[in-house]
Amino acid sequence: MELRAVKGMNDILPDEAARWQRLEQAFREHVARYGYDEVRTPILEHTALFSRQIGETTDVVEKEMYSFARHGDELTVRPEGTAGAARAYVEHKVHTKEPVSRWSYLGPMFRGERPAKGRYRQFYQAGCELYGDAGPLADAEMIEMILSLLNQGLGIGNIEVRLNSLGAAGTRARYRDALVAYFTPMKDKLSEDSQRRLEKNPLRILDSKDPRDREASKGAPSILELLDEADAAHFAGVRRHLDALDVRYIVDPTLVRGLDYYTRTLFEFVTTSGDLGAQSTVVGGGRYDNMIEGLGGPSVPAIGFAMGIERLLTLMPGEVSRERPAVYVAPLSDACTSRALVLGRDLRARGVRVEVDGRGGRLKAMLRRADALGAKFCVILGDGELERGVASVKDLAGHKQDEVPLADAADVLAARARAEASPPPGEAR
Numbered sequence: 001m002e003l004r005a006v007k008g009m010n011d012i013l014p015d016e017a018a019r020w021q022r023l024e025q026a027f028r029e030h031v032a033r034y035g036y037d038e039v040r041t042p043i044l045e046h047t048a049l050f051s052r053q054i055g056e057t058t059d060v061v062e063k064e065m066y067s068f069a070r071h072g073d074e075l076t077v078r079p080e081g082t083a084g085a086a087r088a089y090v091e092h093k094v095h096t097k098e099p100v101s102r103w104s105y106l107g108p109m110f111r112g113e114r115p116a117k118g119r120y121r122q123f124y125q126a127g128c129e130l131y132g133d134a135g136p137l138a139d140a141e142m143i144e145m146i147l148s149l150l151n152q153g154l155g156i157g158n159i160e161v162r163l164n165s166l167g168a169a170g171t172r173a174r175y176r177d178a179l180v181a182y183f184t185p186m187k188d189k190l191s192e193d194s195q196r197r198l199e200k201n202p203l204r205i206l207d208s209k210d211p212r213d214r215e216a217s218k219g220a221p222s223i224l225e226l227l228d229e230a231d232a233a234h235f236a237g238v239r240r241h242l243d244a245l246d247v248r249y250i251v252d253p254t255l256v257r258g259l260d261y262y263t264r265t266l267f268e269f270v271t272t273s274g275d276l277g278a279q280s281t282v283v284g285g286g287r288y289d290n291m292i293e294g295l296g297g298p299s300v301p302a303i304g305f306a307m308g309i310e311r312l313l314t315l316m317p318g319e320v321s322r323e324r325p326a327v328y329v330a331p332l333s334d335a336c337t338s339r340a341l342v343l344g345r346d347l348r349a350r351g352v353r354v355e356v357d358g359r360g361g362r363l364k365a366m367l368r369r370a371d372a373l374g375a376k377f378c379v380i381l382g383d384g385e386l387e388r389g390v391a392s393v394k395d396l397a398g399h400k401q402d403e404v405p406l407a408d409a410a411d412v413l414a415a416r417a418r419a420e421a422s423p424p425p426g427e428a429r
Contacts, residue, residue, distance in 0.1 A: 008121030090297035127306035134301035136237030222253035324374035346410035
């Protein structure tokens with residue numbers, strides 16, 4: 001039997017991981033400039049957390065969660081990051097320690113759905129959550145932060161920002177009634193899923209990808225027409241701040257997203273390049289002002305987003321080279337191996353990436369190995385070098401070779417490695 005990775009769960013090998021690391025570093029550095037600190041929550045949570053907060057009639061809860069029972073606990077492997085972060089916020093009473101909290105996270109999520117381009121069963125998300133600020137400024141700043149990360153931090157263009165407001169609980173109830181009245185006469189034309197959801201959660205019909213539902217939704221009433229005065233003022237404030245920040249956006253009244261916890265501001269970032277096929281949304285988020293209270297905490301407003309790492313990697317331009325060793329140490333005899341290990345240790349202590357060859361063999365073969373690895377310098381340690389107390393250093397790019405005292409070899413090589421990594425003044429490498 002040939003064992004393979006589970007379908008929709010992919011290995012990330014070292015050559016690919018370099019691009020992941022670049023994206024992750026850019027994300028962490030960018031959001032840190034906006035005051036976000038990293039939070040790490042468990043991959044396993046109680047199933048009730050997701051069924052209550054995401055919504056029992058959503059596709060995620062109905063069809064896509066990996067859930068199981070163990071030792072009397074009903075558990076689920078997390079399908080998204082917001083609910084777990086909110087649970088941690090409430091459990092640790094973070095609201096008593098600071099009035100506003102800004103959290104970021106990055107890690108794997110799991111959904112048992114059919115794999116497709118840009119959609120996997122184990123996938124990775126990076127996201128942010130902001131607790132304690134109900135104002136439209138927070139919404140606009142988060143949207144601008146995401147756009148500048150995509151454009152400037154990751155070099156991803158062809159991005160369209162879509163914006164909507166779901167209003168507060170009263171608006172949502174009025175909109176539900178309006179949708180029921182609109183869709184009921186055409187119930188037979190809807191998909192089976194949407195027919196079932198018509199009474200329980202008609203907003204989900206607007207989020208359906210089924211062509212029948214999309215056609216039926218074209219004339220649906222707009223939720224923006226039902227916003228009360230406070231909700232309308234909040235949405236107008238978001239738009240005013242985005243205009244001030246020169247963020248272009250499209251108001252899309254049909255935007256509802258697939259999770260039930262959203263209130264007021266809702267947004268998606270969609271690629272217009274076509275590289276992802278039907279999975280064109282790369283970032284999604286919005287307000288969820290009722291979740292903290294719903295989890296047993298105080299009334300604390302919140303807003304957040306998540307971005308799909310695999311989808312962003314597909315769009316991110318340029319190749320990222322895997323880091324190569326600066327120094328390759330080649331001991332030519334058993335007597336030289338211990339000294340080679342010591343030199344490797346001392347170089348690493350000075351911040352140099354080193355590989356020590358323990359396989360032995362002829363010098364010519366070792367030089368080929370060093371060259372194949374992309375090393376800058378090969379340090380040759382033979383019996384003759386040890387007797388004289390020196391190390392032979394071959395510059396593989398410059399095709400030069402000299403000897404340095406073994407006692408000074410770590411310092412000399414570290415200095416050369418740093419000089420090689422730093423471009424001369426006025427020259428970009």
